Amino acid sequence: MQSKSGNATGRTSDTAxxxxxxxxxxxxxxxxxxxVRQLTVQMISKHSLDIESVRQIASAALHGAREGTEKAFSxxxxxxxxxxxxxxxxxAGLDAALAQVAEASKLALQEVVGRAQTFSREDxxxxxxxxESLEAMFVETLQNSAAGxxxxxxxxxxxxxxxxxxxxxxxxxxLQETLGDLTQQIGQVGRSQLEAGLHLAQAGTDLxxxxxxxxxxxxxxxxxxxxxxxxDR
Numbered sequence: 001m002q003s004k005s006g007n008a009t010g011r012t013s014d015t016a017x018x019x020x021x022x023x024x025x026x027x028x029x030x031x032x033x034x035x036v037r038q039l040t041v042q043m044i045s046k047h048s049l050d051i052e053s054v055r056q057i058a059s060a061a062l063h064g065a066r067e068g069t070e071k072a073f074s075x076x077x078x079x080x081x082x083x084x085x086x087x088x089x090x091x092a093g094l095d096a097a098l099a100q101v102a103e104a105s106k107l108a109l110q111e112v113v114g115r116a117q118t119f120s121r122e123d124x125x126x127x128x129x130x131x132e133s134l135e136a137m138f139v140e141t142l143q144n145s146a147a148g149x150x151x152x153x154x155x156x157x158x159x160x161x162x163x164x165x166x167x168x169x170x171x172x173x174x175l176q177e178t179l180g181d182l183t184q185q186i187g188q189v190g191r192s193q194l195e196a197g198l199h200l201a202q203a204g205t206d207l208x209x210x211x212x213x214x215x216x217x218x219x220x221x222x223x224x225x226x227x228x229x230x231x232d233r
Contacts (some may be wrong), residue, residue, distance in 0.1 A: 016054070018043045019064035022090070026068025031084050036061060041100055045216040052102060058094055062145035066153045079230045084156050091160050098138055098171035103214045104158050106132055106178040113120065130181045135172040139165050185213030213222035 018039065025035035040061050047053045067084045068090070105127065142161035146154045163170075 008180050014046070015045075015060045019060050021068070022061050022064030023068040023191070024127060026065050026086050026090050027071070029082070029086055033089040033093040033096070036090045037096045038102075040094055040097035041216055043104070044097065044101060049101070049105075049216075051133055051137060054098070054134070055141060058098070058138060058141045061090070061097075061144065062141060062157070063193050065094075066145065066157075068152070069153050080152060083152075087153060088160060091157070092170075095138065095164070095170045098134060098169075099174040100216060102171055102174040102178045106181055109182060110140055128179060131175060131179060131182065135169055135175055138169060138171055189209060 021039050022036055025039065026032055028035075040057065043057050043060075044054060047057065063089055069087055109127075139161050143156055144163065146157035146161060148154070149157060
């Protein structure tokens with residue numbers, strides 16, 4: 001078993017590599033939205049599917065995207081529109097990846113039911129609470145990344161965060177469907193199952209997350225990326 005420090009070092013190295021991949025995708029300007037979506041899904045599928053882990057990955061994606069725009073912003077004002085588009089595409093890719101997390105959770109629930117795997121009401125309620133906060137986490141992470149940027153990227157990210165807050169996001173639209181299914185499943189959990197399953201609640205939630213993380217691997221073509229968010233809204 002790795003030590004805590006060893007695990008932390010591994011996560012730091014993993015995150016640094018992920019940020020560098022996102023930065024290169026944005027710098028290249030080629031199919032930025034799809035590249036960021038794929039990179040983010042791959043990164044999330046390697047880690048525990050909990051809200052804090054996903055938050056850290058989303059923050060790392062935005063940090064890499066910001067770094068990918070630094071050279072373009074420093075060259076000339078004429079680069080602003082093109083760079084704005086790239087940053088918007090990177091954010092849309094992150095949004096689409098988070099929508100896949102929500103979709104994977106829905107598929108995990110369906111797989112659990114298909115296996116006749118029992119979960120307590122507490123398991124499902126905890127899973128729903130994590131999912132409910134996913135869209136708010138996306139907007140909050142955008143806002144935090146905007147506040148941490150001292151160039152034009154900060155203004156662009158702030159605009160994108162406000163647009164997502166007012167008009168919604170891909171992850172928010174997916175959550176409407178996913179949470180409806182999860183709420184229905186919670187309502188079907190009987191009291192006897194609740195009482196019998198409480199002592200296994202944490203183990204059950206971990207299993208649910210493992211199944212959902214595995215489901216992400218097969219979702220690359222299931223959730224289509226949202227149209228890029230440009231300056232015209």
